[in-house]
Amino acid sequence: xxxxxxxxxxMILPVVLCVAFSAILPLMTVVNYSVQDIIxxxxxxxxxxxxxxxxxRDDDLQGALLRQITFSAAVLLCEIPLGIGLALSMxxxxxxxxxxxxxxxxxxxxxxxxxGTIWQIFGRADIGLLGAGLTGLGFDYDYTGNSTHAxxxxxxxxxxxxxxxxxxxCYAGLRAIPDAYYQxxxxxxxxxxxxxxxxxxPKMRGVLMIAVLLRFMDSFMIYTEPFVLTGGGPGNATTFxxxxxxxxxxxxxxxxxxxxxSLIYFLIILLLCFILYNWMQRIGxxxxxxEVSHG
Amino acid sequence: xxxxxFRKRTLLLVAYLIFAVLPVYWMVNMSFKTNQEITAAxxxxxxxxxxxxxxxxxxxxxxxxxxxxSLMYVAINMAISLVVALPAAYxxxxxxxxxxxxxxxxxxxxxxxxxxxxxxxFFQLYTTLGLMDTHIxxxxxxxxxxxxxxxxxxxxxxxxxxxxxxxxxxxxGYSFPRFFLTIFVPLIKAxxxxxxxxxxxxxxxxxxxxxxxxxxxxKPIVAVMTRTVSAAGMDWGTLAAAGVLTIVPGAIVIWxxxxxxxxxxxxxxx
Numbered sequence: 063x064x065x066x067x068x069x070x071x072x073m074i075l076p077v078v079l080c081v082a083f084s085a086i087l088p089l090m091t092v093v094n095y096s097v098q099d100i101i102x103x104x105x106x107x108x109x110x111x112x113x114x115x116x117x118x119r120d121d122d123l124q125g126a127l128l129r130q131i132t133f134s135a136a137v138l139l140c141e142i143p144l145g146i147g148l149a150l151s152m153x154x155x156x157x158x159x160x161x162x163x164x165x166x167x168x169x170x171x172x173x174x175x176x177x178g179t180i181w182q183i184f185g186r187a188d189i190g191l192l193g194a195g196l197t198g199l200g201f202d203y204d205y206t207g208n209s210t211h212a213x214x215x216x217x218x219x220x221x222x223x224x225x226x227x228x229x230x231x232c233y234a235g236l237r238a239i240p241d242a243y244y245q246x247x248x249x250x251x252x253x254x255x256x257x258x259x260x261x262x263x264p265k266m267r268g269v270l271m272i273a274v275l276l277r278f279m280d281s282f283m284i285y286t287e288p289f290v291l292t293g294g295g296p297g298n299a300t301t302f303x304x305x306x307x308x309x310x311x312x313x314x315x316x317x318x319x320x321x322x323x324s325l326i327y328f329l330i331i332l333l334l335c336f337i338l339y340n341w342m343q344r345i346g347x348x349x350x351x352x353e354v355s356h357g
Numbered sequence: 358x359x360x361x362x363f364r365k366r367t368l369l370l371v372a373y374l375i376f377a378v379l380p381v382y383w384m385v386n387m388s389f390k391t392n393q394e395i396t397a398a399x400x401x402x403x404x405x406x407x408x409x410x411x412x413x414x415x416x417x418x419x420x421x422x423x424x425x426x427s428l429m430y431v432a433i434n435m436a437i438s439l440v441v442a443l444p445a446a447y448x449x450x451x452x453x454x455x456x457x458x459x460x461x462x463x464x465x466x467x468x469x470x471x472x473x474x475x476x477x478x479f480f481q482l483y484t485t486l487g488l489m490d491t492h493i494x495x496x497x498x499x500x501x502x503x504x505x506x507x508x509x510x511x512x513x514x515x516x517x518x519x520x521x522x523x524x525x526x527x528x529x530g531y532s533f534p535r536f537f538l539t540i541f542v543p544l545i546k547a548x549x550x551x552x553x554x555x556x557x558x559x560x561x562x563x564x565x566x567x568x569x570x571x572x573x574x575x576k577p578i579v580a581v582m583t584r585t586v587s588a589a590g591m592d593w594g595t596l597a598a599a600g601v602l603t604i605v606p607g608a609i610v611i612w613x614x615x616x617x618x619x620x621x622x623x624x625x626x627x
Contacts (some may be wrong), residue, residue, distance in 0.1 A: 064451060064452055064453040064572055065451075065452060065453070066452065066453050066454065067451075067452040067453075067454060068454050068455060069454075070448035070451070070452040070454045070457075071448075071454055071455070072390065073444040073445055073446040073447060073448035074444070074448050074449070074460060076440075076441040076444065076445065077441045077442060077445040077504055077508060078460065080437065080441050080500045080504055081464060081467055081501060081504050081505065083500075084479070084482075084497060084498050084501045085467050085470075085498060085501060087478065087482050088470075088475050088478035088479050088482060089470070089475075089478075089496070091477075091478035091481065091482075092474055092478060095474075105588035109563060143372075146371055148369070148370065150366060151366035151367065151369050151370040151606040152370060154619070155619070159619055160612075160615050160616075160619075162370070162374070163611065163615045163618060163619065164608060164611055164612060164615065165374055165377060165378060166373075167607070167608075167611045168377065168378075168381055168604055168607075168608065169377060169380075169381070169625065170558055170562075170607070171558060171561065171562065171603070171604055171606075171607025171608065171611070172381075172562065172603060172604060173386075173561070173562045173564060173578070173582070173600075173603055174562055174563075174564055174579075175525060175564050175579060175582060176384075176579075176596075176599075176600040176603060177466075177585060179596060179600070180380050180381075180383065180384050180597075180600065181380065183383065183387065183395075183593065184379075184380050184383050188398075188399060189395065189396060189398065189399050190383070190399075191379060191380075191382075191383050192379075192403075194399050208620075221376065222376065222380060225373075226377070230618060233618065233619075233621075234551070234618050234619075234621050234622045235621065235622065236619030236621065237618075237619055237620060237621025237622075238515075238620075238622050239621070240516075268489065269513075269515055269622070272509060272510070272513075275465070276468075276506075279468050279469050282469075283469070283471050283472070283610065285472065285473070285565070286540060286564055286565070303471070304471055304472070304473060307471060307473045307474065308473040309471050311474050311477075312473070317474075317477070320473070320474050321474050322444075323474070324470075324471050324473065324475065327471045328469060328470055328471060330465055331469040331471075333470055335465070335469060336462075339462070339465075
């Protein structure tokens, strides 16, 4: 157990101040907007929960929320296993590991609007490698016209962009496992799967938790990349929550409803993250408990 | 059996690397073409090889100052993030105190605010404080998502260091600052490197806040790049060249921290 020391607050104070500086006032301002009808900067009317009710009944929003949840679920289901698989396949030592690390990390370092632009060209059937390749193989690929293709292109782009984050974190987690664990496992005659399930996966819990939460939050707020790639279309096939919100806030100058919307949005992310966070902590402790009782 | 499994894994890795590199190759390929060649026809490599796009960026001040601005606020952000996150991560990893878990989760919630509507209050806040269009404004705004992550990563590394080390140092008569700087920080060097990499990455690629808080003097490269969309159509070649150049600083940073990542970290009790 950690000793109780209330003075530790002094050590976290700088962090709290730094974050609160940019967090609290803007959040309060948004709360303020969300309960007012802002007709002009001088004329504002208090409307209470009116906007919240309106937003909750908005069919377009529910559609966007559903698309968003589907997309984030797809992102997690593809990127987490692929990231773990990659981490397991990456060389452990030598120049090869350095080269692979740098190559894998490249996509993370490209600004998000550039990512969208690259894929916009990359997917075009006339001048892009992906588009031309798929057309050459006989697919009628067109991400600007076909909504399924557009959705899949956004997903593949996200996998390309962010799987490295999962892979790097898992790789680091794997490298921290002492050799003694593997030696013990081979003496016991453990299968590869058993090694993965009972040694590697539990040891990756901490880094996987960061990876899953980061990927969940960021994919739930994805904006720049699909905006540049498809503009949310065709129709609204790739209009995810962030973009719908921006259309409301910037496009229609409806600050009140947009603010109410972003608060609800924030609460949804918060709730889902809270559930994920607690669930992952719980399975971790249960598993540790199992190990203790087996050992 | 083992051999086949090994080959399967290598195959996965190679396939992924090809998938990872192809879009980047396409950007590099475009950056050496003229706009005319890019839009005219499909070609796997530049037939009319040109350095013109890169020359534009290195000679036009509005282009290269974008890189300098970005590097400046990213560096300020990294420095502040690490300096404030180190003691906080130590507190979280070593002590329990009133509301510790809540504060930790509250920090994380700051990564979850959807930017669209928050941009306007951000703009108002920084205008009121007279910080608009300065590097420090972007650096401060980016603290919002980088500090929580830095605390989280560093806390994981610190929890892996046994508490006996602290206690021995105190018995030996070290004061806290001296112990922290001369013994503890070198022990978690790898953690600092990894946290710095993540701060660099997220601050470097962020567009919305950086664009909202700057106009001329601190305009970041990501915002300069949106300029290539003009009435005359897209300036694809310059955009691609600028994109290639945005990878360079990050690639240098990852090169420096690669050994820390390869050494491994499990986050928390191992």
